[in-house]
Amino acid sequence: MHFNYHFLRFLCPQLEKQLRGKSIVECFSQNKDELVIGCVDDSSQLYIRANLLPVVSALSFPEDFKRSKKNTISLFPQLPGNSIEEIQVFSNERAFWIGLDSGIKLVFKLHGTRSNILLYESGSKLPALLFRNELRDDKNTQFDTLHVDLDLGYERFETLEGNASKFIPTLGKIPRAWLKQRGYIEGSLEKKWNLINELFELLDTPHYSIVKEGVNFNLSLLPEEKAIFDTADPIQACNELFRYKVVVQAFEKEKNQWLKIFEEKKKRTKAYIAKTKEKLQEIKEGGAPSQVADIIMANLHLIPTGTKDVTLFNFYTQKEELIKLKPNQTPQKYAESLYRKSKNRKKEIEHLEENLEQKQIQLNQSLSWIEKINNISHFRELKDFVKTNRLVGQQKEKEEQVPFKRFEEEGFEILVGKSAKANDELLRHFVWKDDLWLHAKDVSGSHVILKYRSDINFPKTVIERAAELAAYYSKHKNESLAPVICTPAKFVRKVKGSAPGAVMVDKESVLMVSPKGPKNSI
Numbered sequence: 001m002h003f004n005y006h007f008l009r010f011l012c013p014q015l016e017k018q019l020r021g022k023s024i025v026e027c028f029s030q031n032k033d034e035l036v037i038g039c040v041d042d043s044s045q046l047y048i049r050a051n052l053l054p055v056v057s058a059l060s061f062p063e064d065f066k067r068s069k070k071n072t073i074s075l076f077p078q079l080p081g082n083s084i085e086e087i088q089v090f091s092n093e094r095a096f097w098i099g100l101d102s103g104i105k106l107v108f109k110l111h112g113t114r115s116n117i118l119l120y121e122s123g124s125k126l127p128a129l130l131f132r133n134e135l136r137d138d139k140n141t142q143f144d145t146l147h148v149d150l151d152l153g154y155e156r157f158e159t160l161e162g163n164a165s166k167f168i169p170t171l172g173k174i175p176r177a178w179l180k181q182r183g184y185i186e187g188s189l190e191k192k193w194n195l196i197n198e199l200f201e202l203l204d205t206p207h208y209s210i211v212k213e214g215v216n217f218n219l220s221l222l223p224e225e226k227a228i229f230d231t232a233d234p235i236q237a238c239n240e241l242f243r244y245k246v247v248v249q250a251f252e253k254e255k256n257q258w259l260k261i262f263e264e265k266k267k268r269t270k271a272y273i274a275k276t277k278e279k280l281q282e283i284k285e286g287g288a289p290s291q292v293a294d295i296i297m298a299n300l301h302l303i304p305t306g307t308k309d310v311t312l313f314n315f316y317t318q319k320e321e322l323i324k325l326k327p328n329q330t331p332q333k334y335a336e337s338l339y340r341k342s343k344n345r346k347k348e349i350e351h352l353e354e355n356l357e358q359k360q361i362q363l364n365q366s367l368s369w370i371e372k373i374n375n376i377s378h379f380r381e382l383k384d385f386v387k388t389n390r391l392v393g394q395q396k397e398k399e400e401q402v403p404f405k406r407f408e409e410e411g412f413e414i415l416v417g418k419s420a421k422a423n424d425e426l427l428r429h430f431v432w433k434d435d436l437w438l439h440a441k442d443v444s445g446s447h448v449i450l451k452y453r454s455d456i457n458f459p460k461t462v463i464e465r466a467a468e469l470a471a472y473y474s475k476h477k478n479e480s481l482a483p484v485i486c487t488p489a490k491f492v493r494k495v496k497g498s499a500p501g502a503v504m505v506d507k508e509s510v511l512m513v514s515p516k517g518p519k520n521s522i
Contacts, residue, residue, distance in 0.1 A: 002058065002059065002218075002219040002237070002238060002241055003057065003094050003110035003111075003112065003115070004094060004170065004172045004221075005089065005090075005091075005092055005093055005094055005170040006170065006171075006172070006175075006203045006221055007208070007219065007221060007234065007237075008089045008094070008095075008096050008110075009089045010206050010234045011089075011096075011234040011235065011238065012087045012088060012089040012096050013087075014233070014234050014235050015061070015087045015235065016086060016087040016088075018046055018061070018235065019039055019046060019048075019084045019087060019098075020084055020085065020086070020087075021041055021083060021084065022039040022040055022041045022044075022045075022046065022083065022084050023039065023040060023041065023081065023082065023083050023084075024037060024038065024039055024079045024080050024081070024082050024083075024084070024100070025038045025039070025040050025080055026038040026067070026074070026080060027074065027075050027076045027077075027079045027080060028067060028072050028073060028074045028075060029072070029073055029075055030067065030068045030071055030072035030073075031051075032053065033051070033052045033053045033054075033132060034049070034050065034051045034052070034053070035048075035049075035050045035052070035075065035117055035131055036048070036049050036050075036065055036067070037079065038065065039084060044063070045063065045064070046061055046062075046063060047061065047062050047063070047064070047065040048061060049061070049062060049065065049242070050108065050115075050117060050131075051242070051245075051246055052115040052116065052117070052131070052132060054112075054113035054114075056245050056246055056249065056250065057110070057112065057113070057115050058238070058241055058242040058245045058246060059108075059110075059238050059242065060238055060239045060241075060242035060243075061235050061238060061239060062239065075131070076106075076119055076129060076131075078102075078104055078119065078121075078128075078129075079100070079104070079106070079119075082100035082101055082102050082104060083100065083101045084098055084099070084100060084101075085099045085100060085101050086098075086099040087099070090146040090147050090148070091147045091148060091149065091150075092147075092148040092149070092150045092169075092170050093146050093147065093148050093170075094109075094110045094111055094170070095107060095108060095109045095110055095111075095146050096108050096110075097143075102122060103121070103122025103123065104119065104120065104121060104122060105119075105120040105143065106118075106119055106120075107119075107120065107127070107141075107143070107146070109138065109141070109146070114135055115132075116130060116131055116132045116135050116138050117130070117131035117132075118130055118131075118138055118141060120143050124143075125142045125143055125144065126139065126140065126141070126142060126143075127139060127141060150168065150170075152167070152168065154193060157192075157193060157196070158189065161189070162187075162189050162192035162193070164176065164179055164184065164192070164196065167196070168196075171199075173218075174218065174220050174221075174222060175199055175203065175221075175222065178199060178222055179195055179196075179199065182195055202221065202222050202223070203221050203222075205221075206232050206234070207221065207223070207230070207231075207232055208220070208221060208230070208231055208232070208233075208234060208237035209221075209222075209223070209224040209227035209229065209230050210227060210228055210229040210230075210237070210240060210241055210244060211224050211226060211227055211228065212226075212228055212244075215249060215252050215253055215256065216249060217241065217244040217245050217248070217249055219237060219241050228244075229244075247379065250379075251378070251379045251382065254379075254382060255373060255376060255382055258373055258382075258386070258391070259370060259373055259374070262366045262369050262370050262373070263370065265362070265366045266363060266366040266367065266370065269359050269362050269363045269366065270363065272355075272359055272478070273356060273359050273360065273363065275478065276352055276355055276356055276359070277356065279352065279480065280349065280352045280353065280356070283345065283348065283349060283352070283480075284349065288342050288345065289338040289339070289341040289342040289345065290338065290339055290342035290343075291314075291316050292323060292335075292338055293334075293335040293336075293338035293339050293342070294315075294316075295312050295313075295314055295315070295316075295321075295323060296312075296323065296325075296331050296334065296335045296338075297331075297332070297335050298315070299312045299313070300331055300332070303325070303331045305330075306327050307325060307327065308324070308325060308327050309322055309323060309324045309325060310322075310323055310325065311323070340512070341481070347514070348480045348481060348514070351480060351514040352480060369389070372385065373385065403417060403418055403419075403421075403422035403423075403425040403426050403430075404416055404417050404418060404422065404426050404430065404449075405418065407469065407518065409461075409462045409465045409466070410459060410461065410462050411453070412450060412451060412453060412458070412459075412462045413450075413451040414448060414449070414450055414451070414465070414466050414469060415430060415448070415449040415451065416446045416447075416448050416449075416469055416470075416473055417446040417447040417448070417473075417501075418446070419500075419501075420444075420499070420500035420501030421500045421501070423446065423447040423500070423501040424494065424500055424501060426447055426449065427447065427489075427492065427494060427503070428494075430449065431449050431489045432451075432452060432489065433488065433489055433490035434452040434488065434489070434490070435449050435450060435451055435452050435488070435489040436449070436450035436452070436458055436463065436466065436486065436487070436488060436489065437449060437450075437486075437487055437488070437489045437491075437492045437505075438450065438463075438466050438467055438469075438470040438484055438485065438486050439470055439474075439484065439485050440470050440471050440473075440474030440475065440476045440482060440483070440484055440485075441482075441483040441484060441485050441510060442483070443474050443475035443476055444474065444475055444501070445470065445471075445473055445474025445475060445476070446469075446470065446473035446474065447501070447503075448466050448467075448469055448470040448473070449489065450462065450463065450466040463486065463511070464511065464513055465516075467484040467486060467511045467513040468513050468514060468515060468516040469516070469517070470484045471484050471513055471514070471515035471516075472515040472516055472517040473517075474515075476515055477515050477517075478515070479515060480514060481512050481513065481514055482512070482513060482514070482515055483510050483511070483512055484510065484511045484512075484513055485505060485508045485509075485510060486508065486509050486510070486511055487505055487507055487508045487509065488507075491505060491506045491507040491508070492504070492505055492506075493506070
């Protein structure tokens with residue numbers, strides 16, 4: 001309610017007492033959507049500080065303000081040298097104006113996210129200057145139209161059938177909630193009228209409270225049991241609310257943002273660890289895939305074409321067992337894949353154990369950072385924490401404007417597309433025919449480009465690393481082993497009218513690799 005008419009009608013007389021006769025010595029901005037006006041006389045000084053950011057709008061009136069030596073700009077050049085004669089609130093409106101001895105009127109139009117400051121020259125009906133020029137409609141705001149006449153008599157109340165929002169649109173969120181809590185909506189017309197008058201009596205009492213709702217701080221003119229600050233001075237209420245909104249609220253929002261980031265990382269890492277442990281246990285406890293392949297090959301004549309499973313004699317366990325097959329593969333092909341899987345079983349176990357170790361390190365780091373952030377109580381501590389751990393730098397890397405992530409392996413550059421559209425852009429603008437193109441087989445994923453170096457063959461280790469990244473940035477990410485297509489870029493072409501990221505590949509080979517992401521990813 002700090003931008004509410006019911007508060008401004010108390011604030012303006014107090015401001016007039018403090019500022020009448022003071023001369024404006026400077027008017028400047030050093031932060032986006034913030035205007036500072038310095039006012040002095042022979043005995044004291046007072047600043048008007050208007051923060052009109054859409055996310056945080058507030059006024060304050062500090063006795064001292066240190067202007068920055070850089071990144072500052074003087075505004076409203078007509079103001080310095082003028083003396084303040086009056087400060088008046090517009091009737092029934094979220095706005096007030098400061099009248100100067102030259103006839104200039106400075107209007108503070110406090111309309112939430114569209115708040116602005118308008119300068120009217122002497123005798124002019126339309127503003128000569130706006131503080132927030134992007135609010136173009138304000139250029140047509142006539143000074144006299146800001147006054148609103150309201151008939152607050154019972155006859156009009158009755159005609160409106162007790163609709164509080166229409167009867168007195170200046171109420172605001174907190175007073176409307178006060179009425180609702182007391183049964184206003186379902187009450188009789190007489191009850192509604194009594195509640196309205198009771199509310200008016202409270203709004204006429206100069207008492208101001210700051211309350212916290214979620215992460216936001218608000219000013220209330222009503223009695224509040226959970227108030228974190230109370231005062232009868234409207235200027236003091238503004239200053240304290242400004243501190244909570246601009247300093248405390250901003251700190252808590254940034255702190256909660258970082259906590260959310262690491263809580264999500266913790267959740268994802270725990271899920272990965274649980275799934276990987278389950279898979280590792282299954283591999284270690286299960287029989288070697290080559291044994292199942294041996295049983296299938298020994299009983300090919302007993303397996304009907306296209307069957308999903310079949311009961312066969314297991315000569316390793318000397319028992320009849322149900323063997324699951326893949327209906328889209330012949331038994332021979334499925335057995336071949338099992339032999340390959342068995343061959344890579346040791347490598348797969350080592351890979352899973354390595355992943356578990358890395359993920360546990362990441363989990364411990366997230367837990368440690370969550371604990372440290374929870375213990376931070378000041379903005380400076382939080383900024384130092386973010387800077388020390390280079391969190392902002394990591395965030396900026398993620399927001400890099402090129403359509404790919406860039407990696408290096410043994411002196412070779414590897415580019416990984418960021419999205420389907422980015423894949424197309426990568427192919428169109430950043431790929432040459434001798435580059436190597438890789439993509440996870442049969443699933444959606446990033447295009448990976450291994451850049452060619454003149455007269456140097458691609459080392460096998462570098463190709464495998466590029467394939468690991470292709471598997472990691474695909475739907476195969478959580479598999480132990482994944483097939484990846486590999487081919488020179490000259491064999492990859494975009495078909496006109498195809499979906500973003502979709503291509504035709506004329507010649508390919510397939511690598512089986514373990515998905516591995518950036519080694520420094522968190």
